[in-house]
Amino acid sequence: MQRAHFMHPSLQSIESQLGHSPLTQIAHPVLSQHKIDLWLKRDDLLHPVISGNKWRKLKYSVDHALSLGCDTLVSMGGAYSNHLHALACLGKKLGMHTIGYIRGERLQNLTPTLSDLAAWGMELRFISRADYRTLRWQGLPGKLPGQYWLPEGGAQTLALKGVMEMVDELGTGYDSVCLPCGTGATLAGVIQAVPKRVSVLGFAVFRKAEFLSDDVNRWLRRPYNNWQIVHDYSFGGFAKTGPELMAFIECFQALTAVPLEPVYTGKMLFGLFDWVAKGYFPPGQRIVAVHTGGLQGNRGYGHQRDQHTVNANDR
Numbered sequence: 001m002q003r004a005h006f007m008h009p010s011l012q013s014i015e016s017q018l019g020h021s022p023l024t025q026i027a028h029p030v031l032s033q034h035k036i037d038l039w040l041k042r043d044d045l046l047h048p049v050i051s052g053n054k055w056r057k058l059k060y061s062v063d064h065a066l067s068l069g070c071d072t073l074v075s076m077g078g079a080y081s082n083h084l085h086a087l088a089c090l091g092k093k094l095g096m097h098t099i100g101y102i103r104g105e106r107l108q109n110l111t112p113t114l115s116d117l118a119a120w121g122m123e124l125r126f127i128s129r130a131d132y133r134t135l136r137w138q139g140l141p142g143k144l145p146g147q148y149w150l151p152e153g154g155a156q157t158l159a160l161k162g163v164m165e166m167v168d169e170l171g172t173g174y175d176s177v178c179l180p181c182g183t184g185a186t187l188a189g190v191i192q193a194v195p196k197r198v199s200v201l202g203f204a205v206f207r208k209a210e211f212l213s214d215d216v217n218r219w220l221r222r223p224y225n226n227w228q229i230v231h232d233y234s235f236g237g238f239a240k241t242g243p244e245l246m247a248f249i250e251c252f253q254a255l256t257a258v259p260l261e262p263v264y265t266g267k268m269l270f271g272l273f274d275w276v277a278k279g280y281f282p283p284g285q286r287i288v289a290v291h292t293g294g295l296q297g298n299r300g301y302g303h304q305r306d307q308h309t310v311n312a313n314d315r
């Protein structure tokens with residue numbers, strides 16, 4: 001089923017440039033050994049910056065902002081935030097002012113992500129971690145007329161609508177969908193859009209993310225029983241990595257020529273391949289995994305992608 005939604009003409013014009021992302025079959029010895037048919041929804045290819053689930057999650061929120069006559073988009077994130085990166089770029093394209101509340105003190109040298117935000121005209125407001133936590137729960141109470149507030153990660157109900165369109169692009173004939181899970185908004189959109197017989201697996205990228213199921217249930221308008229969140233592949237926490245994960249990513253990239261990052265899609269695929277190797281999927285399953293983009297985040301890992309170069313708490 002194709003959902004047709006009308007958007008502001010300037011967003012419509014960006015959408016027509018982006019088109020649909022490809023669905024690519026993945027060849028890998030582990031898959032053939034277990035007779036698993038894996039396809040990757042390459043949302044990372046949608047746009048060099050507004051890529052992956054970022055475009056899906058932002059489009060209807062920004063459309064809402066435009067319909068309200070707002071000229072300023074305000075949001076929050078860490079020093080490597082994919083969300084702020086996409087928002088700043090999109091704001092610039094649309095001629096809108098953008099403001100980003102950044103977690104933590106201003107560093108002497110901006111991260112590559114923050115340098116991009118500044119170059120695209122985003123006003124950077126650095127706030128303490130305590131104030132950041134307050135902002136996360138309360139939003140921006142004193143926002144000025146013309147300002148539109150987007151929560152961390154762009155996670156609000158309107159985000160689900162764009163994600164559902166991604167599912168429409170998958171067609172039919174698949175048994176499971178796998179995706180990485182941060183706030184759970186993308187997962188909720190996928191759950192709402194897939195046919196009932198399809199199972200959905202979200203791979204949590206945070207440690208101790210058991211609260212996520214409640215969050216996802218809040219996004220959903222009614223109960224669904226075809227989904228679960230897997231908590232075993234966070235590698236110790238958000239943006240943390242380990243030699244096993246990095247070796248998997250190197251090998252996957254060498255075999256498939258698909259670029260990965262270790263924060264979201266890398267972790268999800270590691271978990272998915274572990275499930276395949278453990279025989280958790282029956283032979284003959286057709287699985288779609290969503291590449292949610294965020295490749296700019298690789299710049300936080302330096303040339304060797306050494307985890308010691310990353311301050312994981314700043315993501």
Ligand SMILES: Cc1ncc(COP(=O)(O)O)c(C=O)c1O
Binds near residue numbers: 155183186294
């Ligand atoms: C690249 C990437 N993938 C996946 C996610 C997780 O999406 P969600 O927060 O909707 O669970 C994010 C965060 O928004 C992200 O930046």
